[in-house]
Amino acid sequence: MPPPTMPNPRTYITANELFRRIAHVLSTANEMPEGVNKQLHDTLSLACDGALQDSLQAFGNLFSKVDFLCKQHKIALRDVIAIQQMRRETNRAMPIATQDVPYHCRALSIFVSAVYGEHIPSSLVGRIAPINKPPKEYRHVDFRYLRCIVDQCDDNCIMVKIDHESYEEPMTLDLKSDELAYLKPLLHVGMQLNLLDCTKQGNALLPRLVVIEPDFLLDISAIARCFTDYGHHPLAYTVNRMGANANSQAILVGSFAGAALDDIINNDTDYDWRQTFTNTFKERTMEFCTCPDLNVREPFREVAVNQAKNIEEIVARLFDANQEGFDRSKALLEPSFVCEELGLQGRVDLMTSDFRLLVEQKSGANYNIQRNQPNEYGSFQKEEHYVQLLLYYGVLRHNFRLSNHQVDIRLLYSKYPLPGGLVVVAYLQRLFHEGIRLRNEIVAQEFGIAQRGFESVIDKLSPDTLNQNQLNSTFFLRYLEPQIEAVTLPLQMLDPLQRAYVCRMLTFTYNEQLLAKVGAQQTQGHSGADLWNMPLAEKRETGNIFTALELKDAQKSNDYNGVDTLTFIVPEQADDFLPNFRRGDMVYLYTYEPQTEPDVRHNILFKGVLVDLAVNQLVVHLNDGLQNDNFLKEAKHFAIEHASSDVGNASAVKAMHAFATANPQRKDLLLGQRAPLYNDQLTLTRSYHHSYDEVLLRIKQARDYYLLVGPPGTGKTSMALRFIVEEQEGNILLMSYTNRAVDEICDMLLSANIPFLRVGNEYSCDERFRPFLLDRLVESDPKLNLIKQRIEACRVFVGTTSTMQSRSNIFALKHFNLAVIDEASQILEPNIVGLLSANTPQPLALRLGLNAANDNVPAIDKFVLIGDHKQLPAVVQQNATQAAVNHPLLNAIGITDCRQSLFERLIHWERSQGRTRFIGTLNRQGRMHPHIARFPNDMFYTHEQIDVVPCAHQEEQQLHYNLPAQDELDNQLKAHRLLFFAAENNENEGASDKANPAEARIVARILGRIHRFYAQDFDANRTVGVIVPYRNQIAMIRRELAKLGIAELDNITIDTVERYQGSQRDVIIYSFTIVHRYQLDFLTANCFEENGKIIDRKLNVALTRARKQMIITGHMPTLCFNRTFKALIDHVRENGLVVEEQGAI
Secondary structure, rough: OOOOOOOOOOOOOOOHHHHHHHHHHHHHOOOOOHHHHHHHHHHHHHHHHHOOOOOOOOOOOOHHHHHHHOOOOOOOOHHHHHHHHEEEEEHHHHHHHHOHHHHHHHHHHHHHHHHHOOOHHOOOOHHOOOOOOOOOOOOOOOOOEEEEEEEEEEEOEEEEEEOOOOOOOOEEEOOOOOOOOOHHOOOOOOEEEEEEEEEEEEEEEEEEEEEEOOOOOOEHHHHHHOEEEEEEOOOOHHHHHHHHOOOOOHHHHHHHHHHHHHHHHHHHOOHHHHHHHHHHHHOOOOHHOOOOOOOOOHHHHHHHHHHHHHHHHHHHOOOOOOOOOOOOHHHEEOOEEEOOOOEEEOOOOEEEOOEEEEEEEEEOOOOHHHHHOOOOOOOOOHHHHHHHHHHHHHHHHHOOOOOOOOOEEEEOOOOOOOOOOOOEEEEOHHHHHHHHHHHHHHHHHHHHHHOOOOHHOOOOOOOOOHHHOOOOHHHHHHHHHHHHHHHHHHOOOOOHHHHHHHHHHHHHHHHHHHHHHHHHOOOOOOOOOHHOOOOOOHHHHHHOOOEEEEEEEEEOOOOOOOOOEEEOOOOOOOOOOOOOOOOOOOEEEEEEOOOOOOHHHHEEEEEEEEEOOOOOEEEEEOOOOOOOOHHOOOOEEEEEOOOOOHHHHHHHHHHHHHOOOOOOOHHHHHHOOOOOOOOOOOOOOOOOOOOHHHHHHHHHOOOOOEEEOOOOOOHHHHHHHHHHHOOOOOOOEEEOHHHHHHHHHHHHHHHHHOOOEEEEOOOOHHHHHHHHHHHHHHHOOOOOHHHHHHHHHHHHHEEHHHHHHHHHHHHHHOOEEEEEEOOOOOOOOHHHHHHHHOOOOOHHHOOOOOOOOOOOOEEEEEEEEEEEEOOOOOOOOOOOOHHHHOOHHHOOOOOEEEEHHHHHHHHHHHHHHHHHHHOOEEOOOOOOOHHHHHHHHEEEEEOOEEHHHHHHHHHHOOOOOOOOOOOOHHHHHHHHHHHEEEOOOOOOOOOOOOOOOHHHHHHHHHHHHHHHHHHHHHHOOOEEEEOOOOOHHHHHHHHHHHOOHHHHHOOOOEEHHHHHHOOOOEEEEEOOOOOOOHHHHHHOOOOOEEEEEEHHHHHHHHHEEEEEHHHEEEEEHHHOOHHHHHHHHOOOHOOOOOOOOOHHH
């Protein structure tokens, strides 16, 4: 059976919808001038997104999208100037003058008309300006920093368009200087550039420095790592990303030394190296247990004591008033920076808040110091460390406009005592420019891989390519070349199918990374570059920034850390402020002057986790504590914004390389080149449950894999997973995609009295299960051998798939007979295949007596994937066109769309091969009352034929709402399990399309009634929950709830469909929220077709969370444009109640 096809790409964004929005701006400009900027900006964004929804290109920001579409549709230059002018002015915080609104609406109308091929409606013609806005006196141009886009690029000439109203016509970019000539082959039309320190000669620009695609931030340490004795080729960056995480005593010493520097700064008088040692062991338990050379050449303890002693002496010198004289009270540990001018980000080990001192610490050997022989630059630092510090220094200069003489730069080599251990670093412009050149080459290469495919570089990955200096020393040949070959050789050994698979999945991963960094469609999600590309007004409107926070309290989470737990008062925000943050989010915290605009680019940033969030206060836990809170207590405002992370994409790159090194039989299995095996002689040790025994037997008999489809409410975790664990002998690895699902697995194991260890950290783990965390073993008894014994004695390990990928050294301690992966339909193939391809290291394989003739015995013998491909899939930024797979070898094994999970692919593959014994379906659900289950069963699960268990509540005829009704609404709620409340169109009521005040009022009123009906039986975690499509609607409903004054309702879960997957409540209220037709694109983005039926995965999840009652509210005229939503409303009309008149609510 072929895999289901996605419906043809289409969009609900139409020219009529866009023209209607322009008319709305013109109608409301006088009464609501403060909303004009945002409405125009949003409409321009929507117009671009609709036009580019099937594009294969990635666009960095609105500037590049508008430029591309104007070119594509041949819009006249005078109109392009007006359109870009409109874009710039809507970006600003200053409201657009009322007299300028018709001009900007004219520019936007011309853009929509040209791009969508529709005439401007006659109803608009008389209202928009008849001509473009006349030119005016322009602002001063800062030639130190110009953002531009490449307009023309050939051998003779490079022309750029500057994003500034003073220079609307293209200008020539002069790259004749030797330092910039390398850029010519890297540039192409549409590429964005930062031109720094320019001079202007006629129509030509001569920059001192050019940064390509500056929104693509590269980590400074990753660039520096590419500077080696054998060269600094951009592909070294690729090789470094692909290699497995190294583990050695030197790396563990580095972790210890970094922690020691923090602890010495934080504990001026009573530092004890033993505390640092215990903390490092606790944080790196698995690494210590699996370190191959621990204590081999020299005892770790001895090395650590020496490093700590050297650091103590050096820190004392730096902050001694009679020696270096820096101010200890201004010391900051591990502050972060983002520098959009240079396209860099990074984290410094130590600096002072007055910018006088910048220190980077290194724990490894430095032969220049050891032999007292300076390097080619006449100093003692290693080149990669020199580059790293120069790039940090460049960031400070560009972000804070510091001069060359304001900052002292030092390298602290903690292996060596004074004077050698503290190296003064001088600014060297040539090496700084070399660092920026490599950054540009890497970024051009990352874009190239995304756009041309990994095939474009795979054959270049070799030691010969990286060895630019053609070293042939013994050290290179014996140590360095084998390390490079360990990464590159497996890629050259792949057969054609394996090569096609690795290349396509890596291309997909690189495109996801690109979109996460530089921007996807505004309607689909946001990117790291929003930190500076999103106007402050839009950040506030979308709830992506907290401003004007006041510090209420600053505490240490334990005696030894710095100040790391900060409580802030959230001031009264504007009525339309709806925070787009959740507990557990990674954030940047920074200070700013009250009269200035908050901007991450010009402030010292502290990375942390949002651990608590209420209406009027929030708590942040900093990753690195502050030595004192003086810096915090200066009278400034604080801001919080989202911090991005490359972890997901980085681990997917490593995972695809792990596949390349996997056992050949495992590779063949995963790519459909050998059939999975089974042993039908095996029997169950006992009967578990008549509904599950057959599936359990098939799982036991399968030797390679088993695929278990678990529709909503069928007891995947509480029953099936428990029985699998109880039946299976040997070691078991239990994983899931989300921490919430891992908590549920832990809950099941605890109630079944099955001992387990949880792999992860305390902030992502429910408090009940923190005692089972691996690092808690260390707290009770920090002895290496005892910890190893505890790990070896434990049979069941639990964690998220992403945590297990980053802690893959567990496979050096444990060989797993079985891995069970829950929520498998939510995990992209590159994010799971690495775990399934992992190898058991040879020492363990030999000790266990496994067949280790070759050194790649799979770390996991057999795997069970549990999921439901009709519920929500993984979140993906790429559209259907970008994710489509067109390679015949891959199509032949069922790979047609990279957005599909491995679970879904294997199910379709098994069915296409006519095999049924490796797929099971749980088809009795004990959650939904039959009245609630009927619509999803008929629409989405006809193939599975799901029946009820039945549980007691599924056989009840009446809802237990026994209190007398107070009005018609009470009567409706008491009489029907299925209700739809029609909401009015409240477009003019709120500033955000992603929040709906009318529906929020309906939801709050119903919640008050549910709370009254349940009375003393009300339980915030079980009784009722609210599901919404947008995070902004959560805050809108909370605001309405606050007016009711019912404390228990403050604790109910109101969340998005994505976050509700896997949960259930007695009563579910679903607020559709949308009132615009274009928003149907977002709501229906996760649909596919199966046997002629549209399977709407998001709607399926929303409708299958309720046990006893399902209540829906929405704007009927908008919803009825979609046939599935219309069918739902018709179904409720026939089987429940549709309330259309507003009086009832």
